[in-house]
Amino acid sequence: MSTTDREIRNVVLVHGAFADGSGWRGVYDNLTSRGFRVTIVQNPLTSLEDDVAAxxxxxxxxxxxxxxxxxxxxxxxxxxxxxxxxxxxxxxxxALVPDAGETSAQQYEGFAPTPEFVIDVVQGYGYLNPDTFRAGFAADASDADAAFLRDSQVPVNMAVFSAVVTNAAWRDKPSWAVIATEDKAFDQAMLQHMAKRINAEVTNVSASHALFATQPGVVSDVIVSAARSAAAGVR
Known part of the structure; x- marks a missing residue:
């Protein structure tokens, strides 16, 4: 049965570096209350291959x-x-959006770094500096939520950013992008550039990089819109 023949009710959420799946709780609650079946991936953050396998x-x-x-x-x-x-x-x-044959690190080329986002590397694994964590990652979170995100962060093998992507699913499947306009992890121009390159339908929201946790309503609304549009074959 094709996606145009029925509704899309399944959603899979994939967290990023320095985080785990618990940050998706607000999105999970929002979507499940609206009848979606939501599953959260727990990435090991040890390699691109391992995270893709998960x-x-x-x-x-x-x-x-x-x-x-x-x-x-x-x-x-x-x-x-x-x-x-x-x-x-x-x-x-x-999010990062590489093409086939590219690495994640290549997406940063030509864009200015953001000084608030500080990574400490220990034995090849990166952690966000605790002193700058909130400013760089979760400026719009409450004190308690920012502290939880800081203290539950998962270190990432920094080698993942040099791994070459072999498939670019966005070339064949419709894409949407939610972009935090106060993001300090990525240059704003970089985020807009990546979204434009893949012809994503873009929603901008005043938020920090941790918008997956701090802006569950906006993120959920985009996911619902994507599910409806993909099912209808609109994009």
Whole structure:
């Protein structure tokens, strides 16, 4: 049965670097209350291959067409994993969007760094500096939520950003982008450039890089719109 024959009710959420799936709780609650079946991937953040494998295992469990959502580094993961036959559309949440043959690191070329986003590297794994964590990652979070995100962060193998992507799912599947206009992890021009290149339908929101956790209503609304549009074959 094609996606045009029925509604899309499955959503898979993929977190980025320095985070785990718990940050998606608000989006999960919003979408499940609206009748969606939501599954959250727990990326090990050890390699692109490992994170894609974790995502594919979840996609294999879906019972039909699915909207695949990625935040930050999760954008690279869904770009690779999104060729899975269950994926009907992609939603990039302030996310990296490489092409086949490119690395995540290449997406930064030509764009200015943001000094608030400070990564400490220990034995090849990156952590966000605790002193600048809130300013660089979650400026619009409450004190308590920012502290939780800071203290639950998952270190990322910095080598993942040099891994070459072999598939670009956005070339064959419709894409949407939610962009945080106060993002300090990525240059704003970089985010807009990546979204434009893939012809994504863009929603801008005044938020920090942690919008996946701090702006669940906006993110959820875009996912719902993507599900409806993909099912109708609009994009």
């Amino acid at each position: 995502t594919v295992r979840v996609l294999d469990r879906q019972d039909g067409p699915t909207i695949l959502v990625g935040h930050s580094w999760g954008g690279t993961v869904i770009t690779e994993a999104g060729v899975h036959p269950n994926v009907a559309g992609l939603v990039y949440v302030s």
